[in-house]
Amino acid sequence: MKTKFCITTLCKSAALALALFATQVPERAAAQSLFEAVITVNDAPITRFELEQRTRMLQLLRAPGDPRKLAREQLIEDRLKLQAARRDGIEVSEEEVQAGMDRFASQGGLTGEELAQRFEGAGVSEESFRAFIRAGVTWAELTRAKFGPRVSVTEEDIDRAREAIGRGGGVEVLMSEIIIPYTPQTQEQVEETARRIAEVTSESAFSAEARRYSATRTKGNGGRLPWTPISDLPPALQGIVLSLAPGDVTDPLPLEGAIALFQLRDIRETEVPEPTYAAIEYAAYYIAGGRSKAAIARAQRIEADTDTCDDLYGIAQGQPESVLERGSKAPGEIPQDIAYELSKLDPGEVSYALTRANGETLVLLMLCGRSETIEDEEPVVTAEDETTADSEAGEQQALSLSETERLSRQIGDQRLNSYAQGYLAELKADARIVEK
Structure with missing residues (x-):
């Protein structure tokens, strides 16, 4: 069985380190500073170099939240996971680590080697990437060996899952938003402002911050959004929002050229089933000038003059082809900032909250349409399938087995993950964690 893992909240050499970080200090002093322990976990050190590398990697991966805080949490957990695996005699091979790198990189259409090269070019060593993968693969092997025998899925479990699905219904959330754009010159200041806003505990205070800083159309309304089906949100944002209690604010979420924060105001169940989308078609028209008055005025004129994609x-007629992009993508393939803006639109509506090229280009987005998943679509039957079953009965049996396997796997994965999270909490509670 293949090992899988992801970044959670949560979702990838010494010589290189010195070349990257020691340019303006003596070599020996730089090495001492970079490789000194800043945290110990059961006496195992975590160096400043490791913390800087993981932070940089999370920034490149656009992981949600404060990248330095998340890097610290991940590295502590990595030490605990590897220590626990060592006690149980579990050690993964270099081939398994390489396979894990390939699987992780495949999410972006790359090989492990290609992603490692991109990391290298952005200041993250291959060894740091490999260490990240090694911890995830090792933990997956450990938890499967330790808790796999305890996980069983009965027919009653699957029947209950089918019944829950059959009842339909869905979840809607009531949120407020703040999206703060930045340029390279203002990024540090905006990140500091976002971290402060993330500590807000009241709806009125969040609304006041939205009126002051947000670049979205909801700014004048204090960032308040209407009830929204959770399935309309980008996949990565759905889990984050569902983990909040009413009144909670997300950690700052990095977008391209902006920082986003969301406050959950309320949540409710509905009797209307949530639609699932196979593809979302949208167009992006690029306007020079970023968020200048002239660029925004042009976006407003285009909005007034257009009804469809x-x-x-x-x-765009007479302009370079690059000013207009149009396509249809699966929800998980759409960049998170674009996916979020599209979630607020009906077909034909536009948004111009986003920028590209370090804030120098304004993006006018228009939703063209959404294609819902067809649940009753007949499965593809190969020639080999037809030799082993009658047509209608065989297709129904194949569909039934597919659904049963899918539900069984989902239930089993959830239970295994629950065991794993509980075990990690125990390891943390028993650990000696010292910050230098």
């Missing part, structure tokens, strides 16, 4: 071809 096809109308944008007329707007």
